[in-house]
Amino acid sequence: MFRKWIFKLDRFCPLSSAERDALQGGALRTEQLHRDQDIRPAGDATPACHLVVDGFACDYTVLADGGRQIVACHIPGDFCDLGSFLFRAQDHSVAALSTTTVAVIQHQVLLDLAQRYPRILFALWQDTLVDMAVHRQALINIGRRNAYQRIAHFLCELCLRLQAVGLAQNSVYDLPLTQADLGDALGLSVVHVNRTLQLLRAAGLISWRGTRVTVQDPHGLERVAGFEPAYLKLHATDAMGLSP
Amino acid sequence: MFRKWIFKLDRFCPLSSAERDALQGGALRTEQLHRDQDIRPAGDATPACHLVVDGFACDYTVLADGGRQIVACHIPGDFCDLGSFLFRAQDHSVAALSTTTVAVIQHQVLLDLAQRYPRILFALWQDTLVDMAVHRQALINIGRRNAYQRIAHFLCELCLRLQAVGLAQNSVYDLPLTQADLGDALGLSVVHVNRTLQLLRAAGLISWRGTRVTVQDPHGLERVAGFEPAYLKLHATDAMGLSP
DNA sequence: CGGATCGTTGAGTTGTATCAAGACGGGTGG
DNA sequence: CCACCCGTCTTGATACAACTCAACGATCCG
Numbered sequence: 133m134f135r136k137w138i139f140k141l142d143r144f145c146p147l148s149s150a151e152r153d154a155l156q157g158g159a160l161r162t163e164q165l166h167r168d169q170d171i172r173p174a175g176d177a178t179p180a181c182h183l184v185v186d187g188f189a190c191d192y193t194v195l196a197d198g199g200r201q202i203v204a205c206h207i208p209g210d211f212c213d214l215g216s217f218l219f220r221a222q223d224h225s226v227a228a229l230s231t232t233t234v235a236v237i238q239h240q241v242l243l244d245l246a247q248r249y250p251r252i253l254f255a256l257w258q259d260t261l262v263d264m265a266v267h268r269q270a271l272i273n274i275g276r277r278n279a280y281q282r283i284a285h286f287l288c289e290l291c292l293r294l295q296a297v298g299l300a301q302n303s304v305y306d307l308p309l310t311q312a313d314l315g316d317a318l319g320l321s322v323v324h325v326n327r328t329l330q331l332l333r334a335a336g337l338i339s340w341r342g343t344r345v346t347v348q349d350p351h352g353l354e355r356v357a358g359f360e361p362a363y364l365k366l367h368a369t370d371a372m373g374l375s376p
Numbered sequence: 377m378f379r380k381w382i383f384k385l386d387r388f389c390p391l392s393s394a395e396r397d398a399l400q401g402g403a404l405r406t407e408q409l410h411r412d413q414d415i416r417p418a419g420d421a422t423p424a425c426h427l428v429v430d431g432f433a434c435d436y437t438v439l440a441d442g443g444r445q446i447v448a449c450h451i452p453g454d455f456c457d458l459g460s461f462l463f464r465a466q467d468h469s470v471a472a473l474s475t476t477t478v479a480v481i482q483h484q485v486l487l488d489l490a491q492r493y494p495r496i497l498f499a500l501w502q503d504t505l506v507d508m509a510v511h512r513q514a515l516i517n518i519g520r521r522n523a524y525q526r527i528a529h530f531l532c533e534l535c536l537r538l539q540a541v542g543l544a545q546n547s548v549y550d551l552p553l554t555q556a557d558l559g560d561a562l563g564l565s566v567v568h569v570n571r572t573l574q575l576l577r578a579a580g581l582i583s584w585r586g587t588r589v590t591v592q593d594p595h596g597l598e599r600v601a602g603f604e605p606a607y608l609k610l611h612a613t614d615a616m617g618l619s620p
Numbered sequence: 621c622g623g624a625t626c627g628t629t630g631a632g633t634t635g636t637a638t639c640a641a642g643a644c645g646g647g648t649g650g
Numbered sequence: 651c652c653a654c655c656c657g658t659c660t661t662g663a664t665a666c667a668a669c670t671c672a673a674c675g676a677t678c679c680g
Contacts, residue, residue, distance in 0.1 A: 144463070193516055196602050201516045215505050218498065219388070223607045224512060250491075254462065257501045260508065261459045267511040268468060272437055272445045274519050275563030278635070310658065319519030321637050326660060358440050363467045522667070554626065568668055570628060627676075634669075643660070650653085 133160045133235040136209030136297045137183060137259075143296070144262075144365040145255045154249055160235040165228040167308075172213045177220040179239045184208050187232025188308055192316070193224045202317035204266065205229070205290070209297045214260055217242055230308035265363040274319045277358070279328040282318045284357035287338060289364070291347055296366055303347035307340075377404045377479040380453030380541045381427060381503075387540070388506070388609040389499045398493055404479040409472040411552075416457045421464045423483045428452050431476025432552055436560070437468045446561035448510065449473070449534070453541045458504055461486055474552035509607040518563045521602070523572040526562045528601035531582060533608070535591055540610055547591035551584075 134155045138147065147155075162185060165171060171182050171189055189212045191204040203224060206212040212226045217239050246253040266289070273285050290307065294300035309317075315325045332338050337353045339346045347353055378399045382391060391399075406429060409415060415426050415433055426433075433456045435448040447468060450456040456470045461483050490497040510533070517529050534551065538544035553561075559569045576582050581597045583590045591597055 191512070193512075195516070195520055199520045201520045203512045203515045215508070218502050218505055219609065223509060223604070247494075250494075253497065253501075257497075257504070258462050260501070260504060261462055264459070264504065264508045264511060265467060267508060267515065268435070268437075268447045271447045271511065271514055271518065272439070274515065275445045276439055276443045312658080322658090323638080323660085324636055327636095330660090360467070365463065556626080565669055566626095567628090567670080571668095574628090621680105623678105623680090625676100625678085627674105629674080630672090632670085634667105636665105636667080638665075639663090641661085644658085646656090646658105648653100648655085650651105 133162070133183060133185060136185075137211070139298075140209045140296055141255055141259070143367060145251075145258050147251060147255065151249045151252055154245055155252070158241065160237060162233050162235050164231065164233045166231050167228055169228050171226040171228060171232075171234060172216065172222065174223060174225045175221045178216070179220070181214055181217055181237045181239065181242060182212050182226070182234040183237060184210050184212055185233045185235050188229040189226055189232055189234070190229050190313075190317070191224050191226055200316045201319070202313065203270070204263065205317065207290070207293055207297065208299065210263075211259060214256060214263075217256070229313060262363075262365050265365070269363055279318070279320050279324055280331060281357055282320070283314065283325070283328055283332060284337065284353050285359055286314070286318060287345065287347060288350075288354050288357050288359040288361075291345075291350070292361055292364060292366060296364070303350050305345055306343050307345045308343045377406070377427060377429060380429075381455070383542075384453045384540055385499055385503070387611060389495075389502050391495065391499065395493045395496055398489055399496070402485065404481060406477050406479050408475065408477045410475050411472055413472050415470040415472060415476075415478060416460065416466065418467060418469045419465045422460070423464070425458055425461055425481045425483065425486060426456050426470070426478040427481060428454050428456055429477045429479050432473040433470055433476055433478070434473050434557075434561070435468050435470050444560045445563070446557065447514070448507065449561065451534070451537055451541065452543065454507075455503060458500060458507075461500070473557060506607075506609050509609070513607055523562070523564050523568055524575060525601055526564070527558065527569070527572055527576060528581070528597050529603055530558070530562060531589065531591060532594075532598050532601050532603040532605075535589075535594070536605055536608060536610060540608070547594050549589055550587050551589045552587045 138152060138155065141147065172178060174193070184206050186208055189206040190202045191212070192200055192202045194200045212234065213222060216222055246256070269289070273282050277285065291300055291303055291305060294305045299305060311325045311329070312322045315322045329340065333340070337347070337349050337356065339348060382396055382399065385391065416422060418437070428450050430452055433450040434446045435456070436444055436446045438444045456478065457466060460466055486500070490500070513533070517526050521529065535544055535547055535549060538549045543549060555569045555573065556566045559566045562569070573584065577584070581591070581593050581600065583592060
């Protein structure tokens, strides 16, 4: 269950084999959800975290006027409500964006692990720091870039993240989002997302048929987006080598 | 030095007196910076964190086209580069927004504290979770609200945060930001910030003379902003009571 | 007094939203 | 197997929020 997470973690916080074994140890319950089903509604106090094993999930909030803002996307290997470990109830909801299976990890299990293996505690904290960096980039994206660049940036980021867990090859990946979802994630209307995607296609940067995204010109797309992947901490050089 | 931070922390993660004493223990070096001076430039690997003691700081990134996005504001009692504890170099810069003094805390000191008092480790992690919640709100703000609501939300948030550390009374506080800073934080142009502020003043919601902000109608402002303060974890009920 | 920074105004432009309606496609039930 | 429906994608027309450029006023400070 933790496999993809550990794999991702290896880039910036390699664990010892004892630590890995401890994580892989107990069998975990999994749950399967379908699109639009909540994994953890806002305010829910379930004493467990969820790790995406397969499919896509997102953090979202709906405003008084009915508008929805997606504030984060979770792919396999991501915790989707790690914060609940320290603050039970979250102020936003987490939902599945496609048919999704998640592993359920009781907080108590996490706590035991953290106490026996302090490095795991640091690893978890580092994980939330990476999520935070993703949020910062999203802020820059929405705050300072136009629709064309925003979508380009989003697609670049997802491509790299999926690649990091083996779910994208040659810049081709499966993206089960509707254009409405994309709009909600990037602060754009569906109509505008549609027109902008057509521009990206016309420019020969991407193709997107059904749920299959192909980044035809990765460098071009990154240039358009002003994409700087360092924040994802995907390279071993980012490791700090903390030794507690 | 840690006084305001502990004070803030008390709301969601009260420390024992031994833990407090440990924090207050060593004398810390402080630094004073003037407006626009970097506290930690992007990529800087200084092995120390900075805690704002007085003044305002911000996290920002400047894009290729010269545009600047401020992704976070730090007030007294906030760590402004806690993430550097686990990932030395940050991908964004931290700068003073006014004349600001910060306490310098060596990572080693933090590490020693964390090892001796595990609760402090949890407290630090919780601190980053709150910062993350602030980012999420900023995303919602920029992604889904118009200029009028955005500015209102920003002013509401700062009012509460400053109040929490004793720097705002009766919804009056000192805000040493220029309108350009506000624009960079909210993804708006200076001109538009200016005009929108005039609307907020005309509506009798706020007044802003020099650096002095007065929220004349707190409820009205919150209503306009759709402000929901729970994410700031300002109330004792948010505490989880972790006991490691 | 001159220069720098910040706030304010006006005029014109553009990116993006909104509304409305049609096209396409997949699934379901008769 | 067809008819129908629903969700999604697509297109067109129009409206408006926010941007840009440009200039001027107000402070503050050396």
